[in-house]
Amino acid sequence: MLEITNLVKRYGSNDPVLKGLDLAVDGSSVVSIVGASGAGKSTLLRCINGLVESTSGSIKLNGHELVNLRGGALRHSRRRIGMVFQGFNLIDRLSVMENVLSGRLGYVSLFQALTRRFPQSDIDRAFNLMERVGIAHYADKRADQLSGGERQRVAVVRALMQEPEILLADEPTASLDPKTSQQIMSLLQSLASEMSLPVLINIHNVTQARMYTDRIVGMRHGQMIFDGAPKDFNQDALDAIYGGIESPEEDGGDPGKQSPQDQEVTA
Amino acid sequence: MIPVRTATDAPTGRVWKKPPFIANPWVRYGLIAITLIYLYWAFSTLPFDWARISEGLPRAAKIFGGAFPPSFERASLLWTGFKESFQIAFLATLLGVFLSIPIAVMAARNVAPLPVYLLGRTIIIVSRSFHPVIVAILFVAAVGFGPVAGILTLTLYSIGFVAKLLAEEIEEIDWGQVEAMRSVGAGYLKILIYGVFPQIMPRQIGLSMYQLDSNLRASAVVGIVGAGGIGGTLMNAFGRYDYDFAFAILLMIIAIILVSEGISGWVRKKVW
Amino acid sequence: MGEEKSMVDHAAKLADRVWSRYDPKEQWIRYGIYLITLVAIVWTVRDIDIFWPWVWDAPNQIQSLGARMWPPEFSTWNAIFKAMLETVHIATLSTMLTIFIALPVSYIAAQNTTPNKATLWLGRFILVSSRSVNTIIWALLFVAVFGPGVLAGILAVMFRSIGFIGKLMGEAIEEIDRRPVEAMEATGASKMKVVLYAIVPQVMPAFFAIIILRWDINIRESTVLGLVGAGGIGVLLQGSIDLFAWQTVATILLAIVVLVILGEAITSVLRKKVI
Numbered sequence: 001m002l003e004i005t006n007l008v009k010r011y012g013s014n015d016p017v018l019k020g021l022d023l024a025v026d027g028s029s030v031v032s033i034v035g036a037s038g039a040g041k042s043t044l045l046r047c048i049n050g051l052v053e054s055t056s057g058s059i060k061l062n063g064h065e066l067v068n069l070r071g072g073a074l075r076h077s078r079r080r081i082g083m084v085f086q087g088f089n090l091i092d093r094l095s096v097m098e099n100v101l102s103g104r105l106g107y108v109s110l111f112q113a114l115t116r117r118f119p120q121s122d123i124d125r126a127f128n129l130m131e132r133v134g135i136a137h138y139a140d141k142r143a144d145q146l147s148g149g150e151r152q153r154v155a156v157v158r159a160l161m162q163e164p165e166i167l168l169a170d171e172p173t174a175s176l177d178p179k180t181s182q183q184i185m186s187l188l189q190s191l192a193s194e195m196s197l198p199v200l201i202n203i204h205n206v207t208q209a210r211m212y213t214d215r216i217v218g219m220r221h222g223q224m225i226f227d228g229a230p231k232d233f234n235q236d237a238l239d240a241i242y243g244g245i246e247s248p249e250e251d252g253g254d255p256g257k258q259s260p261q262d263q264e265v266t267a
Numbered sequence: 268m269i270p271v272r273t274a275t276d277a278p279t280g281r282v283w284k285k286p287p288f289i290a291n292p293w294v295r296y297g298l299i300a301i302t303l304i305y306l307y308w309a310f311s312t313l314p315f316d317w318a319r320i321s322e323g324l325p326r327a328a329k330i331f332g333g334a335f336p337p338s339f340e341r342a343s344l345l346w347t348g349f350k351e352s353f354q355i356a357f358l359a360t361l362l363g364v365f366l367s368i369p370i371a372v373m374a375a376r377n378v379a380p381l382p383v384y385l386l387g388r389t390i391i392i393v394s395r396s397f398h399p400v401i402v403a404i405l406f407v408a409a410v411g412f413g414p415v416a417g418i419l420t421l422t423l424y425s426i427g428f429v430a431k432l433l434a435e436e437i438e439e440i441d442w443g444q445v446e447a448m449r450s451v452g453a454g455y456l457k458i459l460i461y462g463v464f465p466q467i468m469p470r471q472i473g474l475s476m477y478q479l480d481s482n483l484r485a486s487a488v489v490g491i492v493g494a495g496g497i498g499g500t501l502m503n504a505f506g507r508y509d510y511d512f513a514f515a516i517l518l519m520i521i522a523i524i525l526v527s528e529g530i531s532g533w534v535r536k537k538v539w
Numbered sequence: 540m541g542e543e544k545s546m547v548d549h550a551a552k553l554a555d556r557v558w559s560r561y562d563p564k565e566q567w568i569r570y571g572i573y574l575i576t577l578v579a580i581v582w583t584v585r586d587i588d589i590f591w592p593w594v595w596d597a598p599n600q601i602q603s604l605g606a607r608m609w610p611p612e613f614s615t616w617n618a619i620f621k622a623m624l625e626t627v628h629i630a631t632l633s634t635m636l637t638i639f640i641a642l643p644v645s646y647i648a649a650q651n652t653t654p655n656k657a658t659l660w661l662g663r664f665i666l667v668s669s670r671s672v673n674t675i676i677w678a679l680l681f682v683a684v685f686g687p688g689v690l691a692g693i694l695a696v697m698f699r700s701i702g703f704i705g706k707l708m709g710e711a712i713e714e715i716d717r718r719p720v721e722a723m724e725a726t727g728a729s730k731m732k733v734v735l736y737a738i739v740p741q742v743m744p745a746f747f748a749i750i751i752l753r754w755d756i757n758i759r760e761s762t763v764l765g766l767v768g769a770g771g772i773g774v775l776l777q778g779s780i781d782l783f784a785w786q787t788v789a790t791i792l793l794a795i796v797v798l799v800i801l802g803e804a805i806t807s808v809l810r811k812k813v814i
Binding site: 310312316319320326354396401404413414415484485487488495501521 | 579580583584586587588589590593594596597600601603604624625628631632635667668670671672673675676679683684685686688689690759760762763766767776780792795796799
């Protein structure tokens, strides 16, 4: 259960990118977040797992406060939140198996991480998940030898390896062709119900949002202006969110690039 | 057969000259003037001992006569000298490359906080500023003649080169991989191991091989000021006018450098 | 949290899967390499002529040397300045003069422009000998022939630079686009003209970059030539060291740092302007 209350994110003294957002996500629903580039979708997701530091407000995951955490507490909270990225963000030179196991880095010791001696339970979980998504035969292949869709599936497994309480996906299909996009969206949808996992998906493609998710949240200029079922997401809603910007059906713009303030490795 | 003049040959009254390399005439002639003035100034102020120089050619003849054929009589001296140079180069490369990794991490702006970054950069600049020969002299003055001074010198030399390039490499990594590692809850060191090092590994290996080669050459030279290795043997030979032995040493140095270049080139191709 | 999802936990049904990063063969090779390296290190450290008490004392010694060098002695700054100027002259003149030799050598050492096999080997041989002999060793040689002084220094830097510039220029020539060359040959131009019109324009940017880089390196090299008598600031440096005048040594080192920084500043400005 994710509860966001009055979340504000401001860079320096500029206009806030997120203006007092409220959102509650339950149980195993799949929620899509739509909006034009710059609406704050990426920032919202990154505030949840702390890749971006929230300015004020509260984010509670199953009762634990996530805002203003540092060091060990931040890492502990991050490992309970799985994230899938638009650019897949796999470690290209490592094998698929190592990429998948890297999802457990929040749980194993430094020595285990260095020597790749992960507990057998992790390895079992890895094989099971890889078989579930259909990439088990790639286990020892280098990650950069896979196609886009396959890489994203590896990324999904990596996120699931964390045994997360929630899954965040930041434009997971924006770099994929239409058919592969649908496969990934369908995969996310099934996994959500199989694992009773809430899933938050940033997405450009409103058609896919309607097809594969239970609830659509629309953002514009850092505020939420639509929250409802896909069937209620009509032309008016579309205009309210995208009106005067660009048509969401075309693949437009690139979502939230990291600003320099956030490029620090300090965990 | 005389070519027929056609309409395209009609005189147009237009001239063309190639636009000069440097457009601005002031800059152009200014540069030429400066160069000429400089040459005149330099040659006139530099002290040339013409008397001694004119003795040069006959001297050269004597030396080359004495140098040829090269003498390998004192092969055991040759062997000990080279062995020591190899050992110095080997240890210095290991130590230098090993230290370069943390220093490079410290000197990369995107993975190090500002004060650490400044410290890292300073270490690198200090290591690079001085010619290894000067550094060797200082170490010899501090720790005495012998290979220790050589190892310390070349370690610093290696750090100056490898850490600098490695730091630049780190600054250009794909940040997404680091973000992903942050998102799974990994700590700083684990992020380095999984998100940064795999990306810089090929470059690191290439740099290490290049540095081993570089150190091998440099080790021959630091010996000239007493820091151990074949350089010392060479200096002695010159000092005693044993030009044939010196020539032998020189030939060996060239041969070894060639072999080392060949090997490092082969290894780089295999590992890349 | 901690509650295994039923979909994933079929431990009873699936076979026990094992994974390791490297297969057995790779493991053996890796351990083999580690072992060999370790043995090499141990042998080297034991075999090399190290007087261990001095090694442990080294940090102390280095520190005491540092103390003896402080504060730097500026009284002889005039002589130091003159010597620095001499150093710059050595570097600059030799870089200028090298161009005349390095360019023709690079031409014959490039596979696509060399007239025949013999010239290719000759060119390569010249470049390799030049590069394999360190500047200081060249300096030793020229001091023996022409006596101590700047001439030895200039020649030493020249001879070393030929190899550097020649190799990089040769590579630049080998990487040119063949098509303009073909076009020029097709017009019936002579070899010389083909070079002028098809090759020279293509390698110009590389040429400037290489010359500027080598000048920067030569400045550094020229500072130490005096240690073997070939002129420049090195002569003063050796003199001060022989007299244990550590504070003067410190000043000279500072002057060298300033020179190197100036050299780098000038070269980065030149690079922006010219390339």
